[in-house]
Amino acid sequence: MDWLNRMNGAIAYIEENLEGEIDYRTAAGIACCSVYHFQRMFSYMTDVPLSEYIRRRRLTLAAFELQQSGIKVIDVALKYGYESPEAFARAFQKLHGVAPTLSRSMGVNLKSYPRLSFHITIRGADEMNYRMVEKEAFAVFGVEEIFTTVDGENLKGIPQMWQRLMQDGTVDRLGMASGMDWKPGTPGICPVNAVMCYRDTGGASFPYMICAFDSEKARTEGYVRVEIPALTWAVFTTEEYSVEQTTAQVQSLWKRIYTEWFPMSGYEPETGPEFELYGTAESGLEYCEVWIPVKKKLG
Template sequence: MEWLSAMNRAIDHLEANMTQKLDIEEVAKLAFSSPFHFQRMYHMLTGVTVAEYVRRRRLTLAAQEIMSEVKVIDVALKYGYETPEAFSKAFRKMHGMSPSTAREPGTNLKAFPKLSFHISIKGDKDMDYKLIEKDSFKVIGKTKRITTHDGENLKLIPLFWDECMADGSYQRICSMAGAMGVFGICMDFEPNYEAFTYMIGVEDNGETPGDFSPAEIPAARWAVFESIGPMPGAIQKVWERIYAEWIPATGYQQEEGPQLEVYPVGDVPAPDYKCEVWIPIKK
């Protein structure tokens, strides 16, 4: 499968250039992808961002050199750290000790292995989807900046929903919901995909409460996937299948821009609750 070869080619390039500045555009080209699509795809498949993978691999390789009695300052500069202090801080965060302590006999260090992509045949059910062309539209709602570091987004987004339900924001949003219902929107991604803004909102009806933020969803061609089951587990599984199964099988790429979760007003924890994932795509 060409997709599989392309992703592994990108990983090989990262590994061969660990001491060089990360050029995400060059890496994405090797995977026949845009930088946005490659980084989003990579994170969804591996659970870490490209930048975080490179950081962990560099610190893994750096630890091996530290144990070989190479000078700390030389190792720090080799792996892109401007000062020994910055290197020591990052080293301690990953390995739980300073570089000098790592040289002591019997020290336990952490190793983050090189990743590779493989085909996994699961025999799962078909993945139904539909394509929709939709003009731009405006939304309003409550927003929160979310980090993807160490998979924190999977925890922070459900917590944000809980916060909005506890302070009454969700109830106010539901009272303003139109035909499509309530949106969960991922938007304003950082270039390295390590953070984005998440909005719980609705289509703008012309009245924006003072504590709500406005945004515009650009016109796009959307791939729409149905999720059936209690939140948030059901929709998280749909997201995983989109990147692990649907995109490799169809040849579509995700366009840069907002991504939508569309929640009809209803019994969200119910086992038969239906909602949708919308991603902007191109062939």
Template structure:
């Protein structure tokens, strides 16, 4: 059974259990991969984390129920996984911008997030240059900020780079051979710590943060082209084209973007994406 069919089966389980508790471990088992790999893959392919997709789908169905039934709001709150009418109302307001009771009125505009579907597209004509490499543990030192995976992660990181003082960038770069961007991983609240850092064996200055990365196997993707366009394209292709056919899945560890010295806007600028992987 291929990756596409596995993802469809996982979505079927999620959709069949929107009115019940959804077991993330079982979702991953149905998709025949680790829980971490499924959630990372889902977030990249769909554009929102799995938990946010489930929240939006439940509130979409709740809106349908409000408009098409006389079911009490407290019952709908419990039906879609909320412990109280207040918590349900806050979530409903955040998505639909009206209260649940107001949603019952005729002519009220509501939002609907349809069920996600997966379909086959013919890709792979353009080559991807990568290598599998075992690396010993290493340390990155730099500055970090925590960002949401839901609200413009790429834009937030771009803003972090532009607003970090050049003096700080130079200090970090001087600790090692060039700069890296590091995603620490996804936390339960759909956030990630992002580091502008250097790989170094030097002591960490008190003003900077340190992250230890263990010995891992990495899939390292070579990129040639201007930033950020060239790197963004490869990020998308890693999850939509490479992982489904590679025989690897994402290890639960940070991801690294490596930047060479040079003109970032140049057509021959070199960079890399390092993804920690394990054999399926």
């Protein structure tokens, strides 16, 4: 499949440049997606952040060279992108459990991480609930922060942002500013939700906004306001869950979208904003809708 071929092509580029500089934009370009989407897909498909994969592969190759040649530690450190022998030694110790100089000793235990390749895995025990939606342009407003996918920082930082803004009353104030006549526990989508990737912040970073939808009744003063263009959306819905399960359920849905739905769907992500809409079911439990802009795959 073209999608798998592109991902494997990106891995080939990374592997060919482990001894030099790896340009994330080049790798993402080979995969035909943005840097953000490439890192996100990589992390969801492998359960390892891209930066961690690169670090493991470089230190694997460094250990082989130290064992099999008389290369100096400083030379192997520079070869694999470390600015000093000290920084290399710390990273090597953390991964392998021994100092670089000891890796040459017989009987020393070291770790080896092989090159990745992507293949189709047959799944399907659990269904995925989705629908396709064409929506005209609209606007949202809210509170913005910038996150990065490096080392999975976004997976920790975003839940912390929600917790902080809920505790200080920001989420409640944003809900009132939306102008929606809504009370907690009312079935349906809540007035305060989340949008991300609505503008390019460069490299591995992306903007994330806890937001409300703009309308004639909304009061947007003091908030960041973003125009959302007309797009075609793939909309996915979680199973119902308790409040304590929110983070796990939403992150699990994102992973399934990238590892199960996109490879087989005939669609690929369109560069643009992505939404998480949070709702209350008739049962009183919670659910989440993930909205991703998509386009049909070429060829």
